[in-house]
Amino acid sequence: MTPYGESFKGKKVLVTGGLGFIGSNLSIQLVELGADVLLVDSLIPEYGGNLFNIASIEDKVRINISDVRDEHSMRYLVQGQDYLFNLAGQTSHMDSMQDPYADLEINAKAQLFILESCRKYNPDIKIIFASTRQIYGKPDYLPVDEKHPIRPVDMNGINKIAGEWYHILYNNVYGIRACALRLTNTYGPRMRVKDARQTFIGIWIRLLVESKPFEVWEGHQLRDFTYVDDAVRALLMAAASNKVNGQVFNLGGDCVISLKDLADLLIEVNRSGDYTVQSFPPNRKGIDIGDYYANFSQIRSVLRWEPEVPLREGLTRTLVFYREHLEHYR
Ligand SMILES: NC(=O)c1ccc[n+]([C@@H]2O[C@H](COP(=O)([O-])OP(=O)(O)OC[C@H]3O[C@@H](n4cnc5c(N)ncnc54)[C@H](O)[C@@H]3O)[C@@H](O)[C@H]2O)c1
Numbered sequence: 001m002t003p004y005g006e007s008f009k010g011k012k013v014l015v016t017g018g019l020g021f022i023g024s025n026l027s028i029q030l031v032e033l034g035a036d037v038l039l040v041d042s043l044i045p046e047y048g049g050n051l052f053n054i055a056s057i058e059d060k061v062r063i064n065i066s067d068v069r070d071e072h073s074m075r076y077l078v079q080g081q082d083y084l085f086n087l088a089g090q091t092s093h094m095d096s097m098q099d100p101y102a103d104l105e106i107n108a109k110a111q112l113f114i115l116e117s118c119r120k121y122n123p124d125i126k127i128i129f130a131s132t133r134q135i136y137g138k139p140d141y142l143p144v145d146e147k148h149p150i151r152p153v154d155m156n157g158i159n160k161i162a163g164e165w166y167h168i169l170y171n172n173v174y175g176i177r178a179c180a181l182r183l184t185n186t187y188g189p190r191m192r193v194k195d196a197r198q199t200f201i202g203i204w205i206r207l208l209v210e211s212k213p214f215e216v217w218e219g220h221q222l223r224d225f226t227y228v229d230d231a232v233r234a235l236l237m238a239a240a241s242n243k244v245n246g247q248v249f250n251l252g253g254d255c256v257i258s259l260k261d262l263a264d265l266l267i268e269v270n271r272s273g274d275y276t277v278q279s280f281p282p283n284r285k286g287i288d289i290g291d292y293y294a295n296f297s298q299i300r301s302v303l304r305w306e307p308e309v310p311l312r313e314g315l316t317r318t319l320v321f322y323r324e325h326l327e328h329y330r
Pocket of ligand 1: 041
């Protein structure tokens, strides 16, 4: 028995960003739970979408290659859906600084298109929005809870908080059931490893698997990490519960670790590998958030969610995946 019972069996589920890292892992679970899944993704090459991500379910889902910035597509696509997992997003912090308009359009304006479409054509839908810890900026205190001030240090954080609050506002004002999960560093099979756009762990893992040294910037920064299956479980639990409507929740990891210790752990799990410690590139330093880890007691008390996959185990599973499938992610 799953924690979500029969909530998804035979239900129509729309996943925006469904060919991406978290969206594809979620969709694989949804198919297993008997949902009728429609994936929407633009497959913009710089982002994490990859058709190989859904190779195991490609004949069990429908895929619509379209852009959430296309109001007309979204109007049509939300109709008749029971659930919307709203995961399409521009995720790179650096790219958000280099092209702030694209980040604004995708992470904020397109979210309004989606919500307006729901308000007009499907107000009974239940929506889960993938938000981010980036909205908090440099923490005043640790661990960061949901009451921490919002002080984003980059465009991505600003646009994501707008996207998040459009959802909460539509819940509060129009009664369209929505909640947001503020994800921390999420990792696992199907993440982008081509470069560091999505996560630095991606490029670390790729270089490790290729037996090349990777770079650790400074290394003392503390972080928490959520294995993707745990993030997916949180998304599903939130969708299946009406206790979460109108709320925001932090996700977190099973432990707190410095980046240098993470690098050492990865090498230990891989049984080989090497890295160099470098200072931060100046353009990254300006948007760095220093130490961050989440207090996730809110979601633990409301939904009884907590991370189940220990970091060492998650890294092991991730390395196994990329040793087998790296050719599809280069
Ligand atoms: N991975 C993390 O550590 C993390 C942390 C915090 C928040 N998040 C959030 O979770 C969500 C999913 O992230 P992910 O890690 O799976 O990244 P991802 O890049 O793998 O997935 C995002 C997907 O959205 C698609 N997409 C982007 N712009 C689009 C558009 N305009 N129209 C249609 N599709 C579009 C991309 O092609 C991609 O497949 C994002 O909203 C992200 O902000 C992720």
